[in-house]
Amino acid sequence: MPMSPSPTIAATLQDAARQGLARLDAQLLLLEALGQPADTGRAWLLAHDTDVLPPEALARWQNLLLRRLDGEPVAYLLGRHEFYGLLLHVDARVLDPRPDTETLVDWALELLPDLGPAPVVADLGTGSGAIACALAHHAPQATVWATDASADALTVARSNAQRLHLPIQFAQGSWLQALDGRIASALSLIVSNPPYIRADDPHLAALRHEPRSALASGADGLDDIRSLISQAPARLAPGGWLLLEHGYDQAPAVQHLLHEAGYSRVQSRTDLAGIARCTGGQIG
Numbered sequence: 001m002p003m004s005p006s007p008t009i010a011a012t013l014q015d016a017a018r019q020g021l022a023r024l025d026a027q028l029l030l031l032e033a034l035g036q037p038a039d040t041g042r043a044w045l046l047a048h049d050t051d052v053l054p055p056e057a058l059a060r061w062q063n064l065l066l067r068r069l070d071g072e073p074v075a076y077l078l079g080r081h082e083f084y085g086l087l088l089h090v091d092a093r094v095l096d097p098r099p100d101t102e103t104l105v106d107w108a109l110e111l112l113p114d115l116g117p118a119p120v121v122a123d124l125g126t127g128s129g130a131i132a133c134a135l136a137h138h139a140p141q142a143t144v145w146a147t148d149a150s151a152d153a154l155t156v157a158r159s160n161a162q163r164l165h166l167p168i169q170f171a172q173g174s175w176l177q178a179l180d181g182r183i184a185s186a187l188s189l190i191v192s193n194p195p196y197i198r199a200d201d202p203h204l205a206a207l208r209h210e211p212r213s214a215l216a217s218g219a220d221g222l223d224d225i226r227s228l229i230s231q232a233p234a235r236l237a238p239g240g241w242l243l244l245e246h247g248y249d250q251a252p253a254v255q256h257l258l259h260e261a262g263y264s265r266v267q268s269r270t271d272l273a274g275i276a277r278c279t280g281g282q283i284g
Helices: 009-018 023-034 038-047 055-069 074-078 099-114 130-138 151-163 175-179 202-207 223-234 251-260
Strands: 080-083 086-089 120-124 143-148 169-172 187-192 236-245 264-270 276-282
Touching: 009 023, 023 038, 023 055, 023 074, 055 074, 074 080, 080 130, 086 130, 086 151, 099 130, 099 187, 099 236, 099 264, 099 276, 120 130, 120 175, 130 143, 130 151, 143 151, 143 175, 151 169, 169 175, 175 223, 187 223, 223 236, 223 251, 251 264, 251 276
Parallel strands: 120 143, 120 187, 143 169, 187 236
Antiparallel strands: 080 086, 236 276, 264 276
16 A cells, blocks of 8 residues: 655645644744754745655654644743743743743843842742743843752753853742752842642643643632742842732732732732733832
8 A cells, every 4th residue: 555645844734723733833843843943934934835744754743743732832842942032941840931921020120220239039939940040141230049849840940041151049949948048148039930820720731731830829829929928028138029920810819918918019010911910019
């Protein structure tokens, strides 16, 4: 029985669309299967749309396609993700960084010039190190600490910092307890993208490829945020800030918790979609 001919690039993308794969995802994965750099992008695929996929590339593509259709993040399939202009290694040991989190980095970078000539910053629950790396890269005057309870996550974060030549300090442990005995000075700024999804949220099923410990946080999704709000005042310098990412509908609850804990200048910031994505407050 004769073998079916390999499809062209155009036919491959059309078939992916019929199966429900987003066009950008399909293009990125096909470039990966073909061994082409992602920055060649759509132009290369258009210029070669009648090319037939070599057997090895076709096998790689079919594997990537099935994994993506099963819900595995594109970043895991590629092994990389760009965040705030930095190319990071990511895999299933860490959360796939979201563009929404860049809102948190924007706010932190806005505050840092007013926090002294040599501010000390802690990124709690660093995961891939995305936030810490962005802050260390764009605010070299700051001393940046990054903590995580997961040794696997810290391995990924350290690797990213080393590859980007960023002098970040790392510590393993739960939230601010990770810094016990490691840092004597008070912190100028604490930032965190903690777990904030309700434990019974049906959307968790679609995120099954990502570490659940980085996603869910109790019955209302606020358990870890409560811990951070209660722990931070003892470690922040007077005038220091705590900035937290949270869910699309949690800003009022987080503002209330900050007010109750005695923070001042409590406010939220919106992401590019106009959703209140981050909330923070100042101590002293």
